[in-house]
Structure formats: structure tokens, C-alpha cells
Amino acid sequence: MITVNALSEVAALMGDPARAAMLSLLMDGRAHTASDLAITAGITAQTASGHLSRMVEGNLLAARAQGRNRFYRLASSDVAHAIESLMALAGTRATPASRTAAWRRDPDLRFCRTCYDHLAGQVGIAVTDSLTQHGYLEPKGPRDWKLTQPGELFCERLGVDLPGARQASSRHFARQCLDWSERRPHISGALGAAIADTFFKRGWAERLRRSRTVRLTDSGRRALGSHFGATV
Amino acid sequence: MITVNALSEVAALMGDPARAAMLSLLMDGRAHTASDLAITAGITAQTASGHLSRMVEGNLLAARAQGRNRFYRLASSDVAHAIESLMALAGTRATPASRTAAWRRDPDLRFCRTCYDHLAGQVGIAVTDSLTQHGYLEPKGPRDWKLTQPGELFCERLGVDLPGARQASSRHFARQCLDWSERRPHISGALGAAIADTFFKRGWAERLRRSRTVRLTDSGRRALGSHFGATV
DNA sequence: TTGATGCTTCGGCTGCCGCCGAACCATTGA
DNA sequence: TCAATGGTTCGGCGGCAGCCGAAGCATCAA
Known part of the structure; x- marks a missing residue:
């Protein structure tokens, strides 16, 4: 079933700590620069660049160039809702x-x-x-x-x-x-x-x-x- | 922010092809044996065992022993809803x-x-x-x-x-x-x-x-x- | 008790992926 | 034109995590 692979791909895209940190920042609905996102995630600019292009490729983010800067934002409110639903799950996880x-x-x-x-x-x-x-x-x-x-x-x-x-x-x-x-x-x-x-x-x-x-x-x-x- | 880590952990748990295949089968709401899940995912029993215990640990699955068999099911309907929301995202991903x-x-x-x-x-x-x-x-x-x-x-x-x-x-x-x-x-x-x-x-x-x-x-x-x- | 079945633990291998340094391209401002 | 800034691409390194074979427990059926 093809949907299985698609599921794991989307989830894996959100399953990296650095990418999750970026997505969490982008949950404010605004567009942020690549360097801003890199600092938030605590990684170098070139590493962040790779993450960002992968998330654009995976239709999680949308990119917009403006001058020297490149702004990234969530691709749609559907993405935001999926992240919220995962956070709801994470919130109920009572660690022993x-x-x-x-x-x-x-x-x-x-x-x-x-x-x-x-x-x-x-x-x-x-x-x-x-x-x-x-x-x-x-x-x-x-x-x-x-x-x-x-x-x-x-x-x-x-x-x-x-x-x-x-x-x-x-x-x-x-x-x-x-x-x-x-x-x-x-x-x-x-x-x-x-x-x-x-x-x-x-x-x-x-x-x-x-x-x-x-x-x-x-x-x-x-x-x-x-x-x-x-x-x- | 701690929620960021929790988000990536839950997402990563769903982000592996083998685990996603198991979760997808479990979306039928029933409990399945470990070996059944292993076959579905196309991996050996011992590998599946590791995946399953990790998902139980992460509160995605619940386990119940019955005789020689061990049955696994989704831990809650919240988990099912989170998976559905990710599938909804995956469904809208129009590949070029x-x-x-x-x-x-x-x-x-x-x-x-x-x-x-x-x-x-x-x-x-x-x-x-x-x-x-x-x-x-x-x-x-x-x-x-x-x-x-x-x-x-x-x-x-x-x-x-x-x-x-x-x-x-x-x-x-x-x-x-x-x-x-x-x-x-x-x-x-x-x-x-x-x-x-x-x-x-x-x-x-x-x-x-x-x-x-x-x-x-x-x-x-x-x-x-x-x-x-x-x-x- | 003995063998068969279902599942787990352990150990070691392999490959992928995230990471950074260095170099390169694009835009801006002087 | 030249330097500064923001981003990306490339190459190589290192560690983690998924995988399996082998062995070890349980449970069931004789």
C-alpha cells in the first residue's frame, strides 16, 4: 500500500529534533529566514539549508525569496493541524x-x-x-x-x-x-x-x-x- | 522547549517504514500478534519485537499477553487520529x-x-x-x-x-x-x-x-x- | 519430559543520515 | 568594482539505528 510509505516519509520528516524545532517555531504562522531557523535549531546554516530544502520538497514548507534573504513558512494550515495533533499525543505521554x-x-x-x-x-x-x-x-x-x-x-x-x-x-x-x-x-x-x-x-x-x-x-x-x- | 523534543520523538516513532506499516495495519482497531505484524512489515520476528516494545514505551501501542501469543493494539483513539491527520497530509502531497x-x-x-x-x-x-x-x-x-x-x-x-x-x-x-x-x-x-x-x-x-x-x-x-x- | 511454537534478548554488522568545514553563488551597499 | 552578508552545494566524517543470526525463556501439546 503506497499510503504506508507516504505516512512514514511525512512522519520521518517531522521526526528529527532539528526539523521539529524549526517546525515548532514556524507554528507561529509567520515566515522566518533560513538563518533564524538555523539559530533556533542550534545548527549551522548549511545543515539547516539541507533540512529546509527537504521539507519544501516534502510539501511541509513553502519558501519565498526576498532580497538576500529566503523566508520559509508552513505550506498550509493542514500541516499546522497535523503538528498540533502530534503535539497533543506528545502531551499525553506521561513519562514514568x-x-x-x-x-x-x-x-x-x-x-x-x-x-x-x-x-x-x-x-x-x-x-x-x-x-x-x-x-x-x-x-x-x-x-x-x-x-x-x-x-x-x-x-x-x-x-x-x-x-x-x-x-x-x-x-x-x-x-x-x-x-x-x-x-x-x-x-x-x-x-x-x-x-x-x-x-x-x-x-x-x-x-x-x-x-x-x-x-x-x-x-x-x-x-x-x-x-x-x-x-x- | 521540552515539547519540541516530545514532538520529534513521537514523529520519529511513526517515521520508520516498518513501524508505519505496523501502525497502518493496527488502524483497523483490532489487536494483532507480534508475528502477524512482523510479516506485514516484511521483517523478522526479533526486529519486529524491538519496534513493538519501543512503540509501547512511547505510548503508541498497548500490549496484552494471551497464552503463547502477544497481542498489540493502538494505545488510544488519539493515536489513531494523529495517524489519520498525518495520512491526510500525505494524501495531499502531490508528487511532481x-x-x-x-x-x-x-x-x-x-x-x-x-x-x-x-x-x-x-x-x-x-x-x-x-x-x-x-x-x-x-x-x-x-x-x-x-x-x-x-x-x-x-x-x-x-x-x-x-x-x-x-x-x-x-x-x-x-x-x-x-x-x-x-x-x-x-x-x-x-x-x-x-x-x-x-x-x-x-x-x-x-x-x-x-x-x-x-x-x-x-x-x-x-x-x-x-x-x-x-x-x- | 520432550518437542514445537511464539516471542524476546544479545551481539555484531552495515548503511544511512545528520553534521560541519570549505568553497561557491547571489544580492546589497559603498 | 570590491567587500560584506545570506544561502546553498560539495565532500568527508562519525554515530546511531535498523537489521539479522544465534541463543534463551515462556507456553502449549503430546
Whole structure:
């Protein structure tokens, strides 16, 4: 069966520590330079170059040249979801030595991070829960959400770029994405990305360099309370 | 970050051709003997033994001794879902040589297979669609379904072991599982397994040995029409 | 008890793959 | 044009991990 080989090839591509470190950084959804990825993985530029070209060849990454730099990003949100599902598995692996799951040791990452291009972790869940509890978001089908009329008004007041989000016709508008640390769905898709953008633009959250971890600012914490009625 | 290592370890465990072949066989949800798995992977018993103990150690598999034999099965449905998500990735990898996705080359597998312990593929989707269209199944939350009152009656008439399914309190009753070939959700969980059992018990479907592929019998094809109002 | 079967452990071989140094190409800026 | 910077290609080294043969335990059937 051909699918077996394909399975092992994809898995093997993710199964090297250096490549996994790069993929983990790229889970922030942004594009990073080859040298940036090399430093993150703790290897030389030429070794990283080999890894990167292999991952492009394997359709895990997409590359874009810009001047002297070469930027790499995840090829698709499917790749991000596959990585998340593996991380969910890794998180439940209770080692006999310490029964503490791996993600528990990184509380900041668990608190708030980017998942591809939208917010995840406790903050991502808090935002999503608020939207559904206020009736702004309703489940639609197995893996999507519907933004209700009041929900549209709410987003507009918040400054979310709804027209821009709808314009990205090639991707899902409001998608459910399983959160690997909270093990519940949060909002992703074009709307999820637009909401995350709003958080960054209004100074409610800051990306930490070289990490998926996101820091919630003081004003962000206040905004969660006043706009979303949530405390984290 | 510790999660990075955990990610690469899990992925590497799936990234070996022999182990991937074993995992693929175990995706039928049943337990298989060590020698059976060795033959499937095309390696000797002692080599397989090493692979199997590593996968047990890595919490991918669970082992159970029975007489002289030792049976291995997937440790949890989480493992099955992670493998499915990787297969979904592998399926979309269009090689430049042939733009045909891998699963297209195995139409039987795409038509009907077991996913862990329930039906997947076109038949799994047809059954699920029929249940939802008749109002027997309603979406409940992001990843579950609710079996309605008419749905319970329908299942009882069909001979599905509902009490037995409800008894498995440790697992989800009616879960949504994303089908990697159809890319839509089908019914899984205890109810999904019970429905699949009914198909096998009533001779509507037959497992092909050493494969996830399931053959729909003639009576099964008729049953799909008469009971589910579906044609495949 | 004896032999057959299923599985595992041990030891040693082999090949692959990740790694780096060195050299090379491309872009930028002076 | 020349130096500096970012990336890739090439060649060779070293270690790990997958593989098997041989031997060692269990279990079952006589």
C-alpha cells in the first residue's frame, strides 16, 4: 500500500529534533529566514539549508525569496493541524519519571500562543468561549462556526477587519481548531486570524521573538474583561 | 522547549517504514500478534519485537499477553487520529511525477475501511449522512453528536447494541471523526463502533485480512439502500 | 519430559543520515 | 568594482539505528 510509505516519509520528516524545532517555531504562522531557523535549531546554516530544502520538497514548507534573504513558512494550515495533533499525543505521554505532561512545564505557552495565525491557549479559549456564550458565534457543521448578526456588529465595534477576512475566499472563514493544551476547540480560519491581528494591532498582545508564545499586555487583560467579559 | 523534543520523538516513532506499516495495519482497531505484524512489515520476528516494545514505551501501542501469543493494539483513539491527520497530509502531497494523490490509487480503501474500530470511507460517510439527514443524529458541541429519540428507535430496529455502547463509560459515545479520504466527518466513538459491529455481524461487510480495507457484501449494499436510503 | 511454537534478548554488522568545514553563488551597499 | 552578508552545494566524517543470526525463556501439546 503506497499510503504506508507516504505516512512514514511525512512522519520521518517531522521526526528529527532539528526539523521539529524549526517546525515548532514556524507554528507561529509567520515566515522566518533560513538563518533564524538555523539559530533556533542550534545548527549551522548549511545543515539547516539541507533540512529546509527537504521539507519544501516534502510539501511541509513553502519558501519565498526576498532580497538576500529566503523566508520559509508552513505550506498550509493542514500541516499546522497535523503538528498540533502530534503535539497533543506528545502531551499525553506521561513519562514514568515525571507524570507531569510536557506542556505543563511551559505555562506561558499554555497561557497564550499563536497556532498558525490565530490565538490559542487559555486566551484563545477564553475569547472563543465568550463569543459563543454571547451568541456571537454558533456551531455550523462539524468543523465550522457561523458569525451571527450581533457577532458581526461586535467584531466591527472591536475593529476586526471583517471585509478583509471574507475576501480570503480560498480559506475557511470561521473554523474550529482543536487546542492541544486545553483540548477544546478555539476559533481559527480567516476570522480567527483577523481577531488575532486586532489583538496585536491594538497592543493587547505581543509576540515573543523566536517563539510561539504570546504575552498578554495589561491593556489586553483589561480588554478581555471589558470587551469579552472574561478573566484569565 | 521540552515539547519540541516530545514532538520529534513521537514523529520519529511513526517515521520508520516498518513501524508505519505496523501502525497502518493496527488502524483497523483490532489487536494483532507480534508475528502477524512482523510479516506485514516484511521483517523478522526479533526486529519486529524491538519496534513493538519501543512503540509501547512511547505510548503508541498497548500490549496484552494471551497464552503463547502477544497481542498489540493502538494505545488510544488519539493515536489513531494523529495517524489519520498525518495520512491526510500525505494524501495531499502531490508528487511532481504524478499529480494523483496516494489514496486515489487505492480505490477500495477509499470506498470502505475501518478507522480504529468504526467505518470510514465513502460507506462511513454515507451511513453518517443518512443518520443526520433523517434527524437521527444531531451535532452536539464541536466534536460530538447527539442520538435523537427517533435515532435510538432506528438503531434498535437495526440491531445495534446500544446498551453495550453506553456502558463503555470511559469513551465518547458519538464522536465526530474526520475522514481523511472524504475530508468530512463520520460517526465514531462507542456508537460508531457498535454500528460497525452490526455491519459485520449481519454480514453486510467483511474485513479483508491484513488490511484496513473493508468489502461491502451484496446484502450490505442492499441494506444501505433499504435501511439508510443510500447508494454507493 | 520432550518437542514445537511464539516471542524476546544479545551481539555484531552495515548503511544511512545528520553534521560541519570549505568553497561557491547571489544580492546589497559603498 | 570590491567587500560584506545570506544561502546553498560539495565532500568527508562519525554515530546511531535498523537489521539479522544465534541463543534463551515462556507456553502449549503430546
